[in-house]
Structures are given as structure tokens and as C-alpha cells.
Amino acid sequence: MTVLEAMERAGLDQETLAIAWIKDAIHLIQSNSKEKIKVNKQDIIKSSDSDDNIYVLPADMIAIENISIKDTSDGKYKRIKRITSRPSYIIEDTSP
């Protein structure tokens, strides 16, 4: 369906506004039903100071589907578990 067709069906005549609202709708769809999945891979680095275990999530992310780590013994990515609270005894490790 073209943007124009969607505008005509909805009775909308402002193209820029329609495109913005369509993006909002796709955002909601991706948030609820995971229509299209993207994959981001990052290198894991051997920690040598206090911020080396911090990885930035993709800037365009709407919802996380899963997180996995490469098992180098068999070359497979395996899903890892989320801890719901930060370890209380290791807030920052300056000498990991």
C-alpha cells in the first residue's frame, strides 16, 4: 500500500504528517508484535579497567528480542540470562 493510498483511505491531506504518523504506527507494531528483527554484533573485550564490561545497546532499538554470547568451543551463539538486580558487591571493578 502506498503512502498516498493510506492518506486517501484515512482522509488525510498532509504528506509530511502522514509519513510521521506512519512511522509512529510502525514503531508501535514493532514494539508489540516484532514484525522485523535486526541483529547487532559487538566484540567482547577482555576487561582491564572499570568500564570494560559496559556495551551500548543499538541506538535504533525498540524492543530486545534476545541477548546471546558466542561459545567459542563450538562457534554457536547461546542465549544468556538477565540478572534483574545489579550485583551488590561489585558496583565497579577497577582491577578486573
Next chain:
Amino acid sequence: MSSYVDREWFYYLRGRELLLYKLLGGSSNERITQNGVLRTRGKELMYPDEDIADGLRVEYTALNEPFVDEAFEDVTAVASGTGIAIVDGGGSSDTLTDTESGFGDFQDGDRIRIQGSSSNDGDYTLSGSASSGTLTFGSGTFASSESAGERITVTQIPKEDKTPDATNHINLNKMLSLAVVDYLKAMLFESAGDIERKEYYLKEFYGKLGDNESNKRNISVTFPSGPFAIR
């Protein structure tokens, strides 16, 4: 070497950041160190202690190619077989050739995805010409040449338009496109201050999302009937 990662690695989400932890007493660590210290096997965590190239994989949804040049339903060209060869033309155009002439549905300018090759898997755009036996690309498209033999699949994929206008297509199937129309109506009524109708169309929007999901799950379930069941 990382092993048992599913049991020994954990993550914690902090805003836009992901913090990785590894079990200190995991399988890759010595239980008794060289200086005789007994390391814990308890649930103590530490920072990752090894380099792993492309080690962290995040699967997620995003506002991914929202507008395309062709209707989602029209992107149907596909070719697969062991007769497909990849030719790195060096300074001149690169090509895909098929001894079985299966490229008849592709057109110049199409966006395609190659799977099954040794070193050229990826997404490319046709540039030059397209015939049933040969697809042409710009020079430097492919990393290296590959002879026919591997089973390679070439699939047409939607071509994104980053500067959309009214003529572009929404990169969704028909059901979800109709849901988007409901969303537009909801926003229009919200602008007009008609909250009741806005709520109605938002309900229609979410209803179509649900229909689209259930359309993927049309699974028949059968139960064996007992010997004394009324038939």
C-alpha cells in the same frame, strides 16, 4: 575459550547500556590457582576476562526500512540452484550467472539477498542489466569469484527509500498496512478532539495486529477419540 556461556554469562540492563558479567567460579577458571588459593565455586560474578570477536549478539526490533519502492507483495523473485556462479569482474562489472537461466523474474535496479555462497553472502543492488541467465552489478560488488557448485539462493528483498514521499510503499503486508490506516484515522480524530472515535480506531489497529499474528499460527490440533466416544 568461552564455553557453557548459557550458564556462566549474565547481563544486566542499565538504561541504554548492557553490563556483562561472567561467573567467577565458572568452568574456564582454575579451582586452585598456582599460589594455592582456592577459588570460589559460588555465584560470584566478575567482568569478562577474554576477547571474543563478534561475541555479543543482540536481536532486536527497530524502525527498520519503513518505506520501500515496491509493494511488499510484489517482491517475489527468487532463484536457487547449484548452477549459480559469482564473477568478480575486477575493473569491470561483476555478474551472477545461472546455467539453469532462473533469473527471469529479476529486473535491473532490484535489491537482492545472496545466501549459500562461500564468501559473498549479503544484500546487493542490481546495476546494469538483468536477463534470465545473467544479473549485472557495479564493479567491486563481490569480494571474490565463485564457481558454480554450491547451492546458492538469490532472493529479491524490498528496496528502501530513505527520503519517502506519497508514492512510496509502506514496508508492511496488507493486513498491517490496513492497521496503519486505522492508526492514521485515530490520530486524525485525536487532533479533532474526538477521543471516543480515536479509541475506536486504536482498538481496530490493535485488533488487526492480533489478526496478523494469528494468521501466522493457523495450526490444526487433533485429539484422539476414546473407544466409547459418540461419533
